[in-house]
Structure formats: C-alpha cells, structure tokens
Amino acid sequence: MAESIIQKKSFSFALEIIQLYGQLQERQEYVISKQLLRSGTSIGANIEEASAGQSKKDFLSKMCIASKEARETRYWLRLLQVSQIVNIAFLVLVRYSLIQAYKL
Secondary structure (H helix, E strand, O other): OOOOHHHHHHHHHHHHHHHHHHHHHHOOOOHHHHHHHHHHHHHHHHHHHHHOOOOHHHHHHHHHHHHHHHHHHHHHHHHHHHHOOOOHHHHHHHHHHHHHHHHO
C-alpha cells in the first residue's frame, strides 16, 4: 500500500527533528533534546501504527496519540525558540513542517 501524505510528512518531520537533535547535542543541551527527539519521532510512529489499526477505534486511538505528541513537540520547539538555544531560521522551518503535518 502506498504511503499517505500524512505518513510522508510525518516521516520527513522526524528526520528534521533528528537533525535538530544533533545540533542540540553539539551544544551540550541534553534534556530538551531528548524530550524533543522522543515526541517528534513518535508522531510518525503512531501514524504508522494507526494505518495498520485493527479497528476504527484502534485507528482513532493511535491518531489521537500522534496529535498529543505533536502538541508536546510544539511545546519543546517553542521553548527552544524563546530561549534562543538553536538557530532561529532552522527552528522556524521545523515548526512550519510540524504545522503542515498537524493540519492533515
């Protein structure tokens, strides 16, 4: 079965989160980076699981978890932006990707 748009976008977003995680690790920022990595990559993982849901209830449950992870990721990104720990231009691109995936 072909990947849906949301699967593609969430996978691309996870790759951007991994890049950002690497930047944060280089700056020796370990706490927020780990939280961001977990929540940011969990979005796509839950969407993948939802696509193989055994029932509509199972599908909706996984998509709700993905939505919650997206909200948590947005929180960590806002925190990084306001604290100016990372390059703002790159962070804006990552947040834009999140918003686009979240709209789906």
